[in-house]
Amino acid sequence: MRNWPSSVRGSPDPVSRLLLIVRLYHPARIYAVFRVLLTIFLLIRKRDYWLGVGPLAPKPLVASIERLGASFIKLAQVLATRADFFDSRYLAELQQLHDQLTPMSQEDFRAVFSRAFGNGDCFDSFDQEPLACASIGQVHRARLRNGDQVAVKLRRNRIEWVVREDIRLLGWFLALLHPLFSEYTRNSIEAVLAAFRRTILREVDMRAELSNLERFRQAYPAVAGIRLPVPYPDYSSHDSLVMSFEEGVRFDDREGLTRLQVSFSALMKKLVLFYTEQMLVKGFFHADPHPGNLLVTSQGELVLLDFGMVDRIPGATRLAMINTVKAAYERDFEQLVQATRKLGIITADAPQDDLTALAEDIFRIFDNEHLSATSMQELTLGVMDALKDYPFKLPQEIIYVMRASSIIEGLGTSYIENFNGIKDVLPILKDNLTRALGEHDSLWGIVGHELAQLPFTLVKARHLVDTLQQGDLVVHLTEEDRRALLRPVQSWLRQMTWCALLVALAFYLRGVQHPAAGWLSLSCLVAAAIRLFWKT
Numbered sequence: 001m002r003n004w005p006s007s008v009r010g011s012p013d014p015v016s017r018l019l020l021i022v023r024l025y026h027p028a029r030i031y032a033v034f035r036v037l038l039t040i041f042l043l044i045r046k047r048d049y050w051l052g053v054g055p056l057a058p059k060p061l062v063a064s065i066e067r068l069g070a071s072f073i074k075l076a077q078v079l080a081t082r083a084d085f086f087d088s089r090y091l092a093e094l095q096q097l098h099d100q101l102t103p104m105s106q107e108d109f110r111a112v113f114s115r116a117f118g119n120g121d122c123f124d125s126f127d128q129e130p131l132a133c134a135s136i137g138q139v140h141r142a143r144l145r146n147g148d149q150v151a152v153k154l155r156r157n158r159i160e161w162v163v164r165e166d167i168r169l170l171g172w173f174l175a176l177l178h179p180l181f182s183e184y185t186r187n188s189i190e191a192v193l194a195a196f197r198r199t200i201l202r203e204v205d206m207r208a209e210l211s212n213l214e215r216f217r218q219a220y221p222a223v224a225g226i227r228l229p230v231p232y233p234d235y236s237s238h239d240s241l242v243m244s245f246e247e248g249v250r251f252d253d254r255e256g257l258t259r260l261q262v263s264f265s266a267l268m269k270k271l272v273l274f275y276t277e278q279m280l281v282k283g284f285f286h287a288d289p290h291p292g293n294l295l296v297t298s299q300g301e302l303v304l305l306d307f308g309m310v311d312r313i314p315g316a317t318r319l320a321m322i323n324t325v326k327a328a329y330e331r332d333f334e335q336l337v338q339a340t341r342k343l344g345i346i347t348a349d350a351p352q353d354d355l356t357a358l359a360e361d362i363f364r365i366f367d368n369e370h371l372s373a374t375s376m377q378e379l380t381l382g383v384m385d386a387l388k389d390y391p392f393k394l395p396q397e398i399i400y401v402m403r404a405s406s407i408i409e410g411l412g413t414s415y416i417e418n419f420n421g422i423k424d425v426l427p428i429l430k431d432n433l434t435r436a437l438g439e440h441d442s443l444w445g446i447v448g449h450e451l452a453q454l455p456f457t458l459v460k461a462r463h464l465v466d467t468l469q470q471g472d473l474v475v476h477l478t479e480e481d482r483r484a485l486l487r488p489v490q491s492w493l494r495q496m497t498w499c500a501l502l503v504a505l506a507f508y509l510r511g512v513q514h515p516a517a518g519w520l521s522l523s524c525l526v527a528a529a530i531r532l533f534w535k536t
Contacts, residue, residue: 020158024165029068036064036072037173040079043086058093069101070135070159071166074200075193078403103133108157116154116240126152132292136204136308141245149245150232153206160204167197195399199287203308206241212307213243219284223277225270227303246303248295251411262300268412270302272428275408279401280322280429283313287400289407311400317343321401329430333359343398495531502528 023029039055048054056064065076076094079086086094104112109128113120120126123142130138137155144150170193202208213231220226229243236242249256257264271289278285286293288309295303313321320342327335333356409425506524509517 058090062093073135112154151245153241209308210236212310227301248297251294252291283318287311325429499528
């Protein structure tokens, strides 16, 4: 791998950086950012105006996002999975937002190519016309000196600087709008932005994508029917990723799949099984499985491309997801609500009975094989409107899980009109839960596994007893639990502060020489008493 000094990795010279800052912070662009973020705020809050300014309509909103570039396109793609934030008109437009832009200028291309490959003597041929152009980079076809056909991904010139400045802009506007959101909405938005910030900064570094691809190949070395590109680390750098060139048709190319005589249902099952392995078994997954990143070969193999957006799922979150799948398949709606609480999606004070009834309604809709896609959508929107009345939040750990799941479900609907996760995906997930839990299919396998774990269980129990005896037991609480515990304390402190202020004012007024001072002093004492006993 080529490790260039930081001074030659695309950092602009002072003049170029100044021109870049002027372009990114131009008043017209700042206003466009404000209008886009204000539109999102108004849609989430279900408000018509703020300071006399209304939201952009769906098509102008998407057009503004596309003009703002890479950071805002990526952010909108993440937000497009939030049906609880936007109504159907906005969701339909946001989900059509394509990450396709014009190629780099020849000047920018030469600068990036020179940093990555010098004079290009490592190539026997290099096609300067890109195969695809996205917001982060563009892909070219080339042939190495040894004859290998490769795909070369070049990141856009100075894209890292652009992304960092856009993240700073987003932070400023979030701080401006911060007081206007409810606690749960604010937590969800902050989680989305934190996950987005973490992911996009990795995505603009081709060296990070190379590392993701290498780790992916190590984690999934021989999955039946799945192919991953072969990286060429000696030719890759911060500005470029070189990998084997993979042939195939896009996953959403109906005519292409028909020519290959490949069954869609077999492909979909293969994709769901592979994502079961990624999300529920290994906890390391490709977070951007859109049709452009999925190719189908003439042998019916699935090829995954673009490893810029790869994420890990913490063990506790993965276990909660497994329990959610199990409860959903068994139609145990009370357990399903409890499992989603453990995932952190449903807050502690959300009503159990109401949510259980809503879960039952959702499953009744999606279980109906004879329901048309239009009817299903109308019924679902009605249920989603009801869900908006409850305090939900989105933990940072599952934002990209939801994004990947939403994209996969969308791939299914492009071939089967009323395809959905409950009816078509859930049975496949359920069949693989034993592997996800590390169990065995047979009774004796389970007994053997538990017996093998018994010594470790005894050691853990002994350690717990010792910790209790020594008084060193530490209880870790989630952020939501901490807030729930602190909320009564904060309320009591506010109450005591008001009481103290009113009593102090009452005594002060007693020393004032004025006919009304006595009555005002008494009023303050009465107000303090009312304040003290109001909630008791």
